[in-house]
Amino acid sequence: MAKIQLKDGFIVVECEKNLVGQECGQLYQGIQNELKSCEAGVILDLKSVEAVDMGFYRMLAVLGKWLRSAEKKFFGVNASADIAKGIRDNGLDSSIKMVASFQAALGGEPKARPSIDVEFVNPFVDSTIKTLSTQCNLQILPGKPRLKGAEGEPPVAIAGVIGLTSKAFNGSIALCFPEKTFLGAMEGMLGEPFPELTKDLEDGAGELLNIIFGQAKIVLNEKGMGIEKAIPTIVTGQSIAVRHLVNRPTIVLPFETEKGPFFIEVGIDEVTNQK
Amino acid sequence: MRKLVGKTCKDLGFTDITEAADGAKAWEAIMNATPPIGLVVSDWNMPNSTGIDLLKRVRADSRFQAMPFVLVTAEAEAHQVKEALTAGVDNYVVKPFTPASLKEKLEAVYKKKFG
Numbered sequence: 001m002a003k004i005q006l007k008d009g010f011i012v013v014e015c016e017k018n019l020v021g022q023e024c025g026q027l028y029q030g031i032q033n034e035l036k037s038c039e040a041g042v043i044l045d046l047k048s049v050e051a052v053d054m055g056f057y058r059m060l061a062v063l064g065k066w067l068r069s070a071e072k073k074f075f076g077v078n079a080s081a082d083i084a085k086g087i088r089d090n091g092l093d094s095s096i097k098m099v100a101s102f103q104a105a106l107g108g109e110p111k112a113r114p115s116i117d118v119e120f121v122n123p124f125v126d127s128t129i130k131t132l133s134t135q136c137n138l139q140i141l142p143g144k145p146r147l148k149g150a151e152g153e154p155p156v157a158i159a160g161v162i163g164l165t166s167k168a169f170n171g172s173i174a175l176c177f178p179e180k181t182f183l184g185a186m187e188g189m190l191g192e193p194f195p196e197l198t199k200d201l202e203d204g205a206g207e208l209l210n211i212i213f214g215q216a217k218i219v220l221n222e223k224g225m226g227i228e229k230a231i232p233t234i235v236t237g238q239s240i241a242v243r244h245l246v247n248r249p250t251i252v253l254p255f256e257t258e259k260g261p262f263f264i265e266v267g268i269d270e271v272t273n274q275k
Numbered sequence: 276m277r278k279l280v281g282k283t284c285k286d287l288g289f290t291d292i293t294e295a296a297d298g299a300k301a302w303e304a305i306m307n308a309t310p311p312i313g314l315v316v317s318d319w320n321m322p323n324s325t326g327i328d329l330l331k332r333v334r335a336d337s338r339f340q341a342m343p344f345v346l347v348t349a350e351a352e353a354h355q356v357k358e359a360l361t362a363g364v365d366n367y368v369v370k371p372f373t374p375a376s377l378k379e380k381l382e383a384v385y386k387k388k389f390g
Binding site for chain 2: 130131134135189190191200207210211213214215217218221229231
């Protein structure tokens with residue numbers, strides 16, 4: 001099996017000697033499993049590769065296309081002259097950029113954001129999918145994370161906001177629903193349709209955020225982040241906006257469901273040791 | 276969450292269900308119930324008195340030491356599970372949960388206590 005690890009926001013893949021047949025499929029699957037943790041892109045270390053087939057080139061084409069659409073980088077390093085030629089001959093030099101060293105790949109392209117964001121945000125994405133699918137019986141499709149304001153967010157009728165206090169970060173997280181999506185989620189949770197937002201139902205937003213926060217907190221605290229317990233606040237209204245009092249840009253994690261869209265906002269600042 | 280747990284209990288066939296908005300009200304209901312409450316399903320996070328506070332109160336009273344008690348919670352860190360077990364919880368339902376998983380836990384507790 002190829003060795004896959006995360007380094008400076010990149011997925012670094014130490015490829016095996018033979019990349020033919022099923023081995024390409026296994027490698028592709030291995031990389032796919034890590035893609036959500038990948039912030040900057042993928043680097044294939046081709047140093048040991050001696051034999052490839054068309055499956056390898058197809059894999060490069062598919063990965064290259066995906067990474068380009070996700071605005072991430074795709075590098076190949078340490079390729080033999082034959083492998084590099086094969087990549088060029090198959091018209092893949094626009095999919096994967098061949099560079100001479102890891103340094104050229106790692107240092108040549110600035111990261112979009114510090115890796116701490118991914119480390120922090122992924123548990124919330126996973127926990128949101130698990131919570132809404134289990135508790136509300138919804139099919140959840142995560143979208144591409146973006147900075148708040150980069151695209152128009154759907155109008156929010158109800159939001160649960162929770163403050164974050166930890167050794168490493170301070171800030172807040174908001175779970176934001178348009179009315180239709182929220183009523184659909186409550187219908188999925190309680191098994192009956194609701195025509196409008198009521199006081200009783202508003203507690204449901206806090207409950208969902210509590211569960212999402214609780215699940216993510218377990219994962220983050222296992223990494224030593226020391227996140228403390230917090231109580232959510234519910235905000236309702238027409239086209240409400242949540243303002244996170246942090247210096248860094250707020251990250252929006254969009255999700256789609258069969259009942260409509262919703263999103264999570266994450267506003268965090270790293271704690272600096274001031275004396 | 277109370278609505279969801281209440282609905283699941285009804286679906287399970289429980290008919291005499293007493294709901295309480297917080298731990299303090301639940302304690303009052305437990306003390307005043309005739310006939311006695313047969314099973315408590317409590318959230319961990321509640322205003323006034325939490326689920327773990329309620330559990331400790333229940334276990335400290337000789338009348339209720341054998342009362343089946345299930346905690347429903349998003350708090351599943353190891354130290355919290357340990358605290359609940361030490362306090363004498365019979366089972367522990369971690370949110371998010373499906374009605375089927377809640378049913379399974381409640382049935383297990385009920386069978387263990389009442390056969």
